[in-house]
Structure formats: C-alpha cells, structure tokens
Amino acid sequence: MTVHPFDDAVALQxxxxxxxxxxxxxxxxxYGNFVGPFGGIxxxxxxxxxxxxxxxxxxxxxxxxxxxxxxxxGEFFIHARPARTNRSxxxxxxxxxxxxxxxxxxxxxxxxxxxxLGLHECAMPAVPPPEETPVKQRFAPMQWLKRYEMRxxxxxxxxxxxxxxxxxxxxxVWLRDVLARPLDFxxxxxxxxxxxxxxxxxxxRFVPVGTVSMTxxxxxxxxxxxxxxxxxxxxxxxxxxxxxxFFDQTAQLWSQSGEMLVTTHQIVYFKE
Amino acid sequence: MTVHPFDDAVALQxxxxxxxxxxxxxxxxxYGNFVGPFGGIxxxxxxxxxxxxxxxxxxxxxxxxxxxxxxxxGEFFIHARPARTNRSxxxxxxxxxxxxxxxxxxxxxxxxxxxxLGLHECAMPAVPPPEETPVKQRFAPMQWLKRYEMRxxxxxxxxxxxxxxxxxxxxxVWLRDVLARPLDFxxxxxxxxxxxxxxxxxxxRFVPVGTVSMTxxxxxxxxxxxxxxxxxxxxxxxxxxxxxxFFDQTAQLWSQSGEMLVTTHQIVYFKE
Numbered sequence: 001m002t003v004h005p006f007d008d009a010v011a012l013q014x015x016x017x018x019x020x021x022x023x024x025x026x027x028x029x030x031y032g033n034f035v036g037p038f039g040g041i042x043x044x045x046x047x048x049x050x051x052x053x054x055x056x057x058x059x060x061x062x063x064x065x066x067x068x069x070x071x072x073x074g075e076f077f078i079h080a081r082p083a084r085t086n087r088s089x090x091x092x093x094x095x096x097x098x099x100x101x102x103x104x105x106x107x108x109x110x111x112x113x114x115x116x117l118g119l120h121e122c123a124m125p126a127v128p129p130p131e132e133t134p135v136k137q138r139f140a141p142m143q144w145l146k147r148y149e150m151r152x153x154x155x156x157x158x159x160x161x162x163x164x165x166x167x168x169x170x171x172x173v174w175l176r177d178v179l180a181r182p183l184d185f186x187x188x189x190x191x192x193x194x195x196x197x198x199x200x201x202x203x204x205r206f207v208p209v210g211t212v213s214m215t216x217x218x219x220x221x222x223x224x225x226x227x228x229x230x231x232x233x234x235x236x237x238x239x240x241x242x243x244x245x246f247f248d249q250t251a252q253l254w255s256q257s258g259e260m261l262v263t264t265h266q267i268v269y270f271k272e
Numbered sequence: 273m274t275v276h277p278f279d280d281a282v283a284l285q286x287x288x289x290x291x292x293x294x295x296x297x298x299x300x301x302x303y304g305n306f307v308g309p310f311g312g313i314x315x316x317x318x319x320x321x322x323x324x325x326x327x328x329x330x331x332x333x334x335x336x337x338x339x340x341x342x343x344x345x346g347e348f349f350i351h352a353r354p355a356r357t358n359r360s361x362x363x364x365x366x367x368x369x370x371x372x373x374x375x376x377x378x379x380x381x382x383x384x385x386x387x388x389l390g391l392h393e394c395a396m397p398a399v400p401p402p403e404e405t406p407v408k409q410r411f412a413p414m415q416w417l418k419r420y421e422m423r424x425x426x427x428x429x430x431x432x433x434x435x436x437x438x439x440x441x442x443x444x445v446w447l448r449d450v451l452a453r454p455l456d457f458x459x460x461x462x463x464x465x466x467x468x469x470x471x472x473x474x475x476x477r478f479v480p481v482g483t484v485s486m487t488x489x490x491x492x493x494x495x496x497x498x499x500x501x502x503x504x505x506x507x508x509x510x511x512x513x514x515x516x517x518f519f520d521q522t523a524q525l526w527s528q529s530g531e532m533l534v535t536t537h538q539i540v541y542f543k544e
Contacts, residue, residue: 061518062485062539064336066379068356068363083367083374084340089484089541091340091377093365095355102355105363107338107377109484109539111517116544119474119514121441169393202391212361212381213334215487217520217539219513240524241491241532242391245383246333248489248535250522252512260513263520265537267334267381267489269361272388 004181005030005147006190009041010048012078023049023078027071031144031190036070038144039211040193044186046094046106049080051186057082057090058112059222060185064215065106072098088112113221122263124254127153130174130232148194149178155237157196158204169198169239175253180230185218188225191233191253192216192264198239198249199270207270212246214266220259228255245269276453277302277419278462281313282320284350295321295350299343303416303462308342310416311483312465316458318366318378321352323458329354329362330384331494332457336487337378344370360384385493394535396526399425402446402504420466421450427509429468430476441470441511447525452502457490460497463505463525464488464536470511470521471542479542484518486538492531500527517541 009028031041043065050056077097084091089111096104127133133151150156155171175191197209237251246267253262281300303313315337322328349369356363361383368376399405405423422428427443447463469481509523518539525534 062338064379064485064487066334066363066381069358083377086341091338091374093367093377095365102363105355105365105379107336107379107485109338111484111541113516113518116515116517116542118516119437119511119519121474121510121514122512165391202393212383213336213379213487213489215336215485215537217485217518217537219515219518219520221516238393239391240394240535242393243388243491243532244385244390244493245388246385246489246491247391248491250535250537260515263512263522263537265487265489265522265535269383270388 004179006177006181006187010044010186012048012052023080024075025078026075027073029143030147033142033144036072038193039067039214040190041144042071042104043193043214044190046078046096046104047108047189048186049078049094050092050108050110053080055082056110057085058088058110060218061109061111062215062217063106063108063189064213065104066213067211068105069101069103071096071103076103115221120260122252122260124234124258125172125236127172127234133174147178148191149176155201158201161204161206163203163205166202166204169202171195171201171237173235174232175235176232177230182230183225183228185225188218188262189216192251192262195235195237195249195251197268198237199242199247202239202242207272209268209270211266211268214264216262216264218262220261224259232256233261245271276451278449278453278459282316282458284320284324295352296347297350298347299345301415302419305414305416308344310465311339311486312462313416314343314376315465315486316462318350318368318376319380319461320458321350321366322364322380322382325352327354328382329357330360330382332490333381333383334487334489335378335380335461336485337376338485339483340377341373341375343375348375387493392532394524394532396506396530397444397508399444399506405446419450420463421448427473430473433476433478435475435477438474438476441474443467443473443509445507446504447507448504449502454502455497455500457497460490460534461488464523464534467507467509467521467523469540470509471514471519474511474514479544481540481542483538483540486536488534488536490534492533496531504528505533
C-alpha cells in the first residue's frame with residue numbers, strides 16, 4: 001500500500017532513549033514552501049506529537065503554533081508534554097528542535113467533548129458548489145500548493161500585480177487534497193494555513209512575509225470529520241489590520257454541508 | 273504616592289535564588305472574578321513576566337494564554353524564558369505555577385517594530401461617543417467589573433434572562449479604567465478579556481463557562497498607546513460558533529480616534 005504524502009509528512013517516531021516525550025520526524029519535500037516547509041504541515045506535525053502521545057486525553061480544541069525560525073530541511077525532534085491534565089481537558093506544551101534550538105513552539109488544548117446545542121453565528125456564505133467553480137492553474141514553485149485542489153469563488157491570486165489597493169483581502173475557496181485522503185485533525189490543522197498571505201491580495205504585490213503565530217480552534221467532533229471524508233471544504237479568509245510590519249488574518253473552514261469545522265487566526269510579518 | 277490597583281496586581285518580584293527567570297507574584301482581590309482571578313489580569317501578569325524580563329527584545333506582537341486550572345488566591349510563580357531570539361523577533365514560553373503545578377501556560381512573540389503602510393480592513397464602527405452612551409449600573413459580585421467603566425453601545429448584559437435566542441452575540445462598548453491609568457501593553461492585555469461570555473448574550477441565560485485559551489494580536493506601537501493615555505477605547509466582540517461544549521469569540525479594540533489597537537480571540541468552555 002502506498003503511503004499518502006501527508007501521512008508520510010506527519011509521521012513521528014517515538015524515541016525510547018530520549019527524555020520524556022521526544023519524537024523524531026523529518027521535513028517533507030512534497031509539502032515544501034518557497035523556503036523551508038509549508039507552515040500548515042509544521043502545525044500538523046506539532047499537533048501529531050500530541051495526537052500520537054500515549055498520555056493524550058480527548059481531541060483537539062485549540063492549537064497555537066509559533067514560527068520561531070526557518071525549519072531546515074531534514075530531521076527534527078518534537079518534545080510534547082502535558083503541562084496539566086484535568087478531568088476532561090488537557091494542556092500541552094510543544095517544541096520542535098533542530099540543532100539544539102527551538103524552531104517552533106506551540107500550545108494545545110485537548111478535551112473530551114460531548115454534543116451540545118449548536119448555534120451558528122458565522123454561517124457558510126452562499127457560494128456556487130465546487131463543481132461550478134473552476135480550478136485555475138497557476139505556475140508556482142511551491143510544492144505544497146500541488147497537494148491541494150483550490151477552486152476560488154473569490155479572492156484568488158491577484159492578477160495583474162499592479163500594487164493597487166483592492167480594498168478587501170477576502171478569499172472564498174473550495175479546498176480538498178489532490179490525492180484523496182479522509183479528513184482528520186492533523187490534516188485540518190494543515191489546511192487551516194492554506195490561504196496565501198492577505199497582503200498579496202489586498203495590495204496585489206509580493207513582499208517578503210512569514211507567519212509568526214497561528215491559532216486554530218477546532219469546533220468539530222471526530223465523527224463530523226469522518227462525515228466530511230475526502231470531500232470539499234470551504235475556506236474563507238480575510239485580514240483585519242495591516243500595520244507596523246505585521247498583519248493579521250481571520251479564517252473559517254466549513255464542510256460542504258455547512259458545518260463549522262475550524263475558526264483560525266494568524267499574525268504575519270511583512271517587509272515593505 | 274498611591275499605587276494603582278492594576279500596577280499592584282501585575283507586580284512581580286525577580287527571584288534571584290530561583291532558576292532562570294522565576295518571578296513571584298500574587299493574586300489581586302480588586303481583580304477577582306466570580307471564582308479566582310479575572311482572566312484578563314492573569315494574561316497581564318503572564319505578559320508582564322516578559323515585559324519586565326532583562327532579556328526582552330522589542331514590544332509584544334502576540335500573546336496566547338491557556339487557562340489550565342483555577343488560579344488559587346495567593347502567591348504564584350511565573351517562569352518565562354526566551355525560546356528563540358532572532359535579530360528583530362523573540363519567542364517566549366511562559367508558565368504560571370502554584371503548588372508545583374501549571375495553572376497557566378502561554379507563548380508570546382515580541383518584536384522590534386517599525387512604522388509601515390497601514391491598511392484598515394475592520395474599521396471602527398460608527399457609534400455615538402462615550403459621553404452620549406450611558407453607564408448602566410448593574411449589580412454583580414465580581415470585583416474586576418468595578419475596575420472598568422463600561423458604556424454599552426449595544427449588546428450589554430441581557431435582560432430579562434429568558435433563554436431566548438437573540439440571533440447575535442455582538443457587543444460594542446466604550447471602556448476605560450475607573451481609576452485613570454495610562455494604557456500600556458499589560459493593561460491592553462487585561463482589557464482584551466473584558467467581554468462577558470458571548471453565550472450569556474446570545475441565549476440570555478447563565479451557564480457555567482470558562483475561557484480555555486485566549487490569543488491577543490497587538491497592532492499598536494508603544495507610542496500609539498501613549499497617545500491613548502487614560503482615554504476611552506472601543507471594544508467589539510462577537511461569537512462565531514457555539515457547539516460541543518465550546519464557543520469562540522473574536523474581538524477588536526480601537527482607540528477613540530479609530531486606531532486599531534488589538535484583535536483578539538478566545539475559546540470558551542460551557543456546560544449546558
């Protein structure tokens with residue numbers, strides 16, 4: 001059986017001779033970015049160090065990943081430890097190390113969750129279905145972009161790059177793995193970072209950027225992800241403020257049937 | 273000179289005999305919540321362990337605080353260490369300990385920031401000025417509420433508590449310290465948590481709730497905070513999704529002159 005490139009990318013080996021909770025992993029060429037790995041795959045690797053951990057309680061509720069330094073191609077170690085375990089919630093501290101230095105830090109909360117009332121306050125926008133939304137081929141050197149099918153309803157890559165202020169940075173896009181794979185918490189963390197930098201869209205120009213910190217709130221239960229399977233999800237992203245070398249982004253992911261899967265936020269460095 | 277209760281609440285003593293970077297602090301009765309301390313003051317204490325740290329580089333860009341367990345009244349220790357220091361950014365790991373156990377964990381990013389282009393995409397809503405927005409007195413046992421003047425433009429405390437679905441959980445409120453104090457990064461972190469739980473408003477009922485994780489993105493430079501001084505700031509908060517025992521909240525804080533100070537998010541546990 002062929003291993004899906006995502007499963008290969010997030011695979012971690014428990015180091016029995018390491019201190020408590022060290023995992024060995026490796027960067028993945030198929031999820032490479034312009035420089036170093038795609039941030040989403042790094043987030044998925046950090047989450048997977050919790051998901052695979054024998055002491056884990058429950059499923060992910062929140063994940064914050066801080067991008068401290070460029071992850072170098074090759075091996076890395078992840079140290080994940082439960083800082084606090086309660087009756088139904090658990091708090092994690094996670095670090096990815098290369099050459100003895102932190103390249104990523106993260107915190108996560110997992111919880112045993114039960115179905116409750118559901119109140120939507122950010123409903124899925126009315127958009128044409130994926131079948132009526134064309135895939136636009138666009139040359140880009142980033143390998144990770146080839147892992148996702150993207151059908152932009154609005155706010156695709158800006159053309160031409162004329163440095164005009166578009167007034168909005170909102171994107172709506174249907175997303176799924178090019179190579180079908182059932183959605184799970186790790187792949188949901190990865191696709192939460194699949195929006196190109198909002199400044200590119202708002203100003204129709206490329207500038208050096210890098211996500212500094214990303215937070216993901218998981219709203220769906222594991223069984224809801226099973227229902228999504230390898231189907232499309234709708235992503236929506238928009239910047240709120242761009243100033244003093246940083247901008248933020250707020251985003252949502254829904255299943256095609258309109259269930260909220262994730263709300264996510266990030267703050268991104270940019271250089272003029 | 274009398275010490276402002278906020279300054280007393282966030283005061284930390286460096287423990288020269290502690291391991292690297294241990295601070296001693298204490299909970300503050302004036303910022304007490306229904307049980308334990310107000311989450312905002314805990315966030316401010318965690319941030320202050322970075323702000324006061326001799327190795328700090330730059331000003332806050334982001335802060336994520338995870339509420340692991342109830343903070344008991346009395347002393348606590350905060351351990352803050354720079355996990356990575358780059359040329360212009362720095363990544364922090366922070367833990368608050370009581371009785372040898374983590375009660376809060378946090379990560380923060382600080383950076384040397386420079387003014388750049390500013391693009392608003394979430395402008396301050398058009399609302400009446402604070403002078404035309406009455407303060408509504410309401411009995412509540414929480415001490416921290418007495419520290420903030422709140423003038424609700426919309427979405428104040430629901431009355432009656434009739435469990436009706438309001439359809440929206442949006443609040444717009446003018447905020448300032450009752451006892452005047454110039455705004456700084458620590459007090460900005462605190463006031464970022466000054467919104468009562470969105471579920472109370474959406475459903476006009478009280479249920480047990482607790483913030484699990486909160487993230488703050490700081491958009492303003494220190495000199496912009498100086499400009500705000502002890503003036504009013506406008507806060508806006510809204511839930512996006514309530515389900516499976518948790519809901520999220522997204523919020524913004526502007527200066528009265530319309531400058532974006534903070535965008536902030538949190539995920540909150542609730543029990544039906």
